[in-house]
Amino acid sequence: MAELKRGPFWITNTLTRKKEEFKPLRPPHVGLYVCGPTVYSDVHLGNVRSFLTFDVLYRWLTHLGYKVRYVRNITDVGHLVDDIDAGEDKIAKRARLEQLEPMEIVQKYTNGFHDVMRLFNLQAPSIEPTATGHLIEQIEMVKRIMANGYGYEANGSVYFDVPKFAAAHPYGELSGRKIEDQLANTRDTEGMEDKRSPLDFAIWKKAEPMHLMKWPSPWGEGFPGWHLECSAMSTKYLGQTFDIHGGGMDLKFPHHECEIAQSIAADGTSPVRYWMHGNMLTVNGRKMAKSEGNGFTPEELLTGNHKLLEKGYSAMTVRFFMLQCHYASTLDFSNAALQAAEKGLERLMAAMATLERLQGVTPEPSSGADVPGLATRCHAAMNDDLNTPVMIAELFEGVRMINSANDGKLALGQADVDALKELFRNMVFLVLGLKVESVAKDDGALDGLVQEFIRMRAEAKARKDFAASDRVRDQLARLGIVLKDTKEGTTWERA
RNA sequence: GGUCGCGUGGCCGGGUGGCUAGGCACAGCUCUGCAAAAGCUGCUACUGCGGUUCGAAUCCGCACGCGACCUCCA
Incomplete structure (x- = not known):
């Protein structure tokens, strides 16, 4: 823990909008949760930036001497089927076996995500839990929310009662929203016929017969709500209250706001001490x-x-x-x-x-x-x-x-x-997590070849045949190989 | 419409009231057969208008411009 003497670590807590000194709940341990990808398509550079931010955070905390448990989830349930089906023939009912199995999609894009993380030299988290692997935890959380009176069942789905919650607890703190404004601004009424309030959100959703990913629950067959997995899994692995929760700015509302509400409604405690949000590319x-x-x-x-x-x-x-x-x-x-x-x-x-x-x-x-x-x-x-x-x-x-x-x-x-x-x-x-990217080492034959030309040029220079030495240099340059003369000799790299 | 944020030199970007950010580009010099590389030096900005202050890119107000969220989104 010698490194911990290197002065206090300050982070901007987006909950308070202030820079605060970071003090873990149980030093030297730090609990870090980051919202991972929804694995239904390729990650793009914007996604990479967000994960990079928390990779550096993880690296820095580790460098400071903390023992970090870094949890980053894989969201592998929700609306996958709908997305896959978008743009497909909407009339014909395709036989089940002709469709892509949802888990096939999940596996494909999870693999792709991991490849990208490796490519950009991002360290793997300590735990990478999946939503489908934590259905029991999620169902249990729904039960706790209902037992405390903040969830209600309607037509096989369970919704979070936002107005009731907001009457008893602060709601909207993270995203700076007032519930009255929210109500005034509601416009989309589609698909909310079961909700008591347009602000309510599903914590358990009834599955339609065609839905492929569904599980039995006390409320019938269905799947967990969008925001619930993070609450359930962070609670399981980091506790009801943990140190840092990270994610992109665009997750602040509704996702993270819902997480806070769910945790308070289920377990009576605000889940996160420091919220951190990365900005957009x-x-x-x-x-x-x-x-x-x-x-x-x-x-x-x-x-x-x-x-x-x-x-x-x-x-x-x-x-x-x-x-x-x-x-x-x-x-x-x-x-x-x-x-x-x-x-x-x-x-x-x-x-x-x-x-x-x-x-x-x-x-x-x-x-x-x-x-x-x-x-x-x-x-x-x-x-x-x-x-x-x-x-x-x-x-x-x-x-x-x-x-x-x-x-x-x-x-x-x-x-x-x-x-x-x-x-x-x-x-x-x-x-910073940078590493050497050497072209030369990737291709021994190429390096050997260029080294031979470098020797030829050196010989030409030695006998003052600058026409010949420059010809070597210029020809290599034309091929995208740039020579650099240093005190220790000549090196090369690609242009 | 509501909420939040941003506007910096040729470009990208940091900046928590006063003191050179840094990178890239560009120019000059040193080194070099020439060039590249490397080093040194130069390039001194903060959307506009008010205000607070001895002093503001930094705080406050207004205006203009831009963006994010309010629906899945890192």
Whole structure:
């Protein structure tokens, strides 16, 4: 727990809209719950940003020395069948065996989700529970809500009685909504004939005969309501009250508001001490969303095969791009911004490679560089509500030190070099979760080939045949291979 | 319509009243056979109009512009 002495960690609690010092309920343990994906389609970059935010949170808490139980669910029940059927022949009743089995869809997109998480180097959660795996817990929760008088059955479904709840408890705190305003603004009356109030929401839904995913319950065959799974599973694995709940801004209402209400109605306690919400990734100022048609998948991103993309970008470029913006701000996607991030990341990683080769010129710390101060500022930035852009800005100060030392223009002591190595390994790899993406190592034959050309060019240069040496360099450049002469010799990379 | 938020230099973006954010781009210099890489230096902004203050990008008000949520959405 030595790391816990590194100053207090402040996070913006979206419940209070204030920056608060984070104090876990039962240190050194921390309970973290993040709303996971609904696995009925491919995740897009906007989704990735949200999970990235909480990946960094998880990494930082761990770095601080906390023992984090990180729970991120998979939503695999709800309205899957309806979505799948959308756009299909609505008249013909398809035989059951001709349809995709819902769990087939779930498995497919769960696999895809995991692939994307790995691609962007996101750590796996401690527990990844599924809604279908926790039906009993959800049914039990519905029972508790009903026993306390905040749920009512209607036509095989069970609804949460929002007006009754709101009369006895604060409701709408998280999203800043007043129940009167809500009532005044209601417009859609479709499908609410069973509800006593338009504000009520289903906690158990009766399944139509054609519905494939349904389970027996005290109220007949059905499936759990949209918001219930998170409440049931967070309660099960983290307790009735736990430390941090994260998710995208767009989940604040109604999803998270409903979670709070459900937990209070069922167990009498407000479930979450710190709410954290990540902001949206936008494209031309508009939220990236499937309905906007402006989303693209990680695969399209890597290949550049999308009308919004001028070229492909690596997963780490995108990760770095996102981390250069604070999680609570909207981030606008653009090719120019991604290219800037690509260059910046390249420089950062090059400096890290240089750092590994660096030797101190004296045993003592040098006077020319304040490495301990740099480390302190990096910590302070992260402790200040996960301010990754400021932390990265500090790291570039370190990059300057490293390059200057490598150029012999700054005399770093061995203690400073060692401290820089530790700082960069910790911050870049462990906290920011960046990793080396080497093309050369992926393809030994290509690297061998280029190395041979590098040797030929060196020989030509040695005999002052610059026409020949430049021809090698230019030809390789034409093929997208860029040579870089450094003090340690020539390296190459793709353009 | 209701609620909340945003508007920063060529671009992206941080910024918790005073002190250089940072990255990319651009320009000059050093290094280099030339170039690239690397280093150094320069580029000093905060939508508009009022107000509070010794002092505001930062607080308050108004205006304009933009967005998110209010329905599944990270």
